[in-house]
Amino acid sequence: MSYETPSCAYCPPTIRACRQGEGDTRGPGFCPSKVDDAGVEAAGRIYQDPFVREVARASALVESEGYCRWTRVEEIVALAKRLGFRKLGIATCISFVDLARTLSAILESHGFEVASVACKNGGVPKEALGVADAEKIRPGTYEAMCNPISQAELLNRAGCEFNIVLGLCVGHDSLFFRHSQGLATTLVAKDRVLAHNPVGALQLADTYYARVWGPDRPAKLPAQPVEGRR
Numbered sequence: 001m002s003y004e005t006p007s008c009a010y011c012p013p014t015i016r017a018c019r020q021g022e023g024d025t026r027g028p029g030f031c032p033s034k035v036d037d038a039g040v041e042a043a044g045r046i047y048q049d050p051f052v053r054e055v056a057r058a059s060a061l062v063e064s065e066g067y068c069r070w071t072r073v074e075e076i077v078a079l080a081k082r083l084g085f086r087k088l089g090i091a092t093c094i095s096f097v098d099l100a101r102t103l104s105a106i107l108e109s110h111g112f113e114v115a116s117v118a119c120k121n122g123g124v125p126k127e128a129l130g131v132a133d134a135e136k137i138r139p140g141t142y143e144a145m146c147n148p149i150s151q152a153e154l155l156n157r158a159g160c161e162f163n164i165v166l167g168l169c170v171g172h173d174s175l176f177f178r179h180s181q182g183l184a185t186t187l188v189a190k191d192r193v194l195a196h197n198p199v200g201a202l203q204l205a206d207t208y209y210a211r212v213w214g215p216d217r218p219a220k221l222p223a224q225p226v227e228g229r230r
């Protein structure tokens with residue numbers, strides 16, 4: 001670990017001094033406040049933008065108002081209301097369309113207008129990306145590519161101010177976030193093995209999911225997370 005790069009992941013539970021605004025004095029040598037305080041200050045200037053400031057402020061208020069009481073669905077509704085959004089978008093995996101229907105109806109029940117686009121929209125064959133037949137999930141069949149850029153483009157054109165990702169997989173979600181003009185958040189992160197609960201692989205990294213480690217697994221595991229602490 002270098003003392004030139006922020007490395008909060010290794011901050012001991014007994015320190016985490018940023019909670020008290022004391023990172024620059026009590027933080028470890030790799031604390032962002034020590035290795036790149038200018039970066040923290042640069043971020044502070046971005047918050048001067050009125051829209052950014054309002055999103056950050058509203059997010060903090062939603063967090064405290066529903067703390068440990070509201071589900072993420074309720075938090076999304078509350079944030080969209082606080083920010084005055086009228087039109088919401090859903091970028092869904094084709095396998096989640098039934099759940100997208102439930103989500104769309106819930107959002108509409110709160111008075112929002114909703115547009116939704118499935119990842120296979122357009123039905124473009126994977127061959128268009130240079131994927132060979134043998135490289136498909138089921139060779140010899142028609143497989144439409146996941147088209148997250150089209151999802152973003154369609155939701156942009158529909159005027160969606162806040163987009164919700166429902167079960168997009170790794171990389172496809174990255175492209176969606178890059179191309180969404182509206183703010184975007186994740187409701188469900190795709191993990192086919194862990195019932196879309198990817199944190200399970202981290203919580204069980206020293207037992208059932210030890211296979212996640214690479215060849216340089218450290219002898220001593222990092223400290224386990226302290227659940228429920230902010």
Ligand code: SF4
Pocket residue numbers: 007008009011015016017018019023026027028030031032033
């Ligand atoms: S005290 Fe510094 S190193 Fe520790 S978690 Fe906070 S910011 Fe990161």
Ligand code: SF4
Pocket residue numbers: 092093094095119120145146147167168169172190
């Ligand atoms: S590529 Fe990902 S997001 Fe698209 S259908 Fe398959 S699992 Fe769903």
